[in-house]
Amino acid sequence: MGSGIGANIRRLREERGWSQARLAREVCRVARVAGEPVGRQEVSRWETGKRMPREWLPSLGAALGVTVDALTAPHRPAEPSLPTLADFLPDEDPLIPLEGGKGRRVGMGTVDELQQRVHGLRLADDVLAGGDLIRPALRDLRRVVRLYRESTHTPEVGRQLLRQVGELAQISGWIASDAGRHEEAERIYRLGISAARLAEDHTLAGNLAGSLAYQMSNTGRESEGLILAQAAFRDARAEAPPKARALYLDRVAWAHTKAGGAENGQQAMRALGEAGQALSEDSDGTESPAYLYWVDVGELRVMESRVYTELHRPLRAVPLLREVLSDYDATHTREMALYLSWLAVALADANEPEEAAAVAERVISLGSDMLSERVAERVRVILGRLQEYADVPEVAALLAEHPAA
The missing domain is CATH 1.25.40 (Serine Threonine Protein Phosphatase 5, Tetratricopeptide repeat)
Incomplete structure (x- = not known):
């Protein structure tokens, strides 16, 4: 019975992306006890079955968002774990083309097919959750990276393939984040930023950096999120179309909000105003990347609210x-x-x-x-x-x- 409880505690903790120390703090917070009578080592003992939580079970359940019965339920074999980006990418730098270019030759027709596939994944994300999409998203990301590395192509086709790596990394990172896989999402976003920078697409790099900043702001890394959101806006705004600037400023506003404090609140409202101004500059003659299709006045109102x-x-x-x-x-x-x-x-x-x-x-x-x-x-x-x-x-x-x- 103890090993079953331990396995349940560990599984629920890892599903939330928490460390053992984080779980210990949450248990103490829920139990409203002074100091830290429960620490990381105690959680480790629970998970390995060396000690039973006993009187801590109600607080454990509340911290993890489950009932005591769910904690003490017999352990069942775990489902196959979700893949990680490392499962789909080579050990070395995944964006270094193979020497000799021995793979099949690809052209802009292949790039067009990839664009349609990436956009289809974005549309699927509109109606499906991250847990439903993470596997196909990572498979597609692996496919595009391998295609870039192993195929023969012109420099321009290579740049376009890198853009598809970046675009696919953005939506895949978003999907992984929605599935609660925050560390995985960060790795994906950073891969995408590298690809976008190699392609010299600063607007796309800014979008990826802003997505990572948004995740940081929402997962207890508010200071890092604010710094990155501001950097994404500064680095890309010179050549970014109005919709992109509006999105960057939207994320800056949220990062200020999550950072807390009166001054940050004022900065958040200022950034929202600037985002609205940027979007008002958008017109039918302004070309924006396809991945910004969802950025409109309604989305800005959502962020404002x-x-x-x-x-x-x-x-x-x-x-x-x-x-x-x-x-x-x-x-x-x-x-x-x-x-x-x-x-x-x-x-x-x-x-x-x-x-x-x-x-x-x-x-x-x-x-x-x-x-x-x-x-x-x-x-x-x-x-x-x-x-x-x-x-x-x-x-x-x-x-x-x-x-x-």
Whole structure:
């Protein structure tokens, strides 16, 4: 029984990308104990079966977002692990072409086929979660890298192949991040940045760096995220089209918001204003990369509402979120769940716990069968925020029904 508990603890911890030290801190936080009576070594003993958690089981379950029964359930053989980028790339520098160029010759027709494949993956990401797409995304990334390394091609075709590596790395990194594979996503993003820089595509490199900055801001690396988001904007803005500049500034705004503090809040609002100004410069005659198809006024409003929510300004956030959600494409289930999650928090901040609980219930319903760590994390945030209103009947019912959501 002990080894089963240990295996469950380790599996749940690794699914969240937590270190043993991080889990120890979370257990102490949930248990509301002073100091650190549980440390990394204690978690290690639990996982190896050398010691039973016993009195810590309820706090462990709460920290990991599962019931005690789930922790003590018999251990089942693990499913085949998800692939990593290392499984699909050579040990040496993956972007160094093989000497001699002995592979088949490829031309722009191959590049066009790859562009369609990459765009198809982006469209799939609009309606599917990261856990559903990570395997095909990594297979495609391996294929494109191998094609670049092993084929014979002209310098221009080589540059275009590198751009496809970069574009595929951007969407694959996003997918890996949504699957909760943050370290893997960072490796993918960095590979893409290298490819984009070799192709001398500074707009694409900025998009990849901004995506990595966004992940950092959302995973406890706020200072790094802010520095990288600002660098991505500075390095690429000279040649970036308006949509790209708007996206870079959007990420700068979010990075400032997550960094916290009054001054960062002001900087976030300034960046949002500049993003809106940049997008207003976009016109039918302005050519933007295909991967920016989703950047529009509605997306900027979403970010603005999220910033207001994070800054605890619900009177500004709630109307914006309602406006965005009123005509949002319902087939984009993950984004719908994420935007509703911000609405639920904003309603709680506005002292509307009954309505917040109703919205939270919808978020949980939408995310129940979704392999998205982003949605799972937002559910945990909502339920944590609603703890303050645990005496409100609607909230109490929600918390009782979803204790391990």
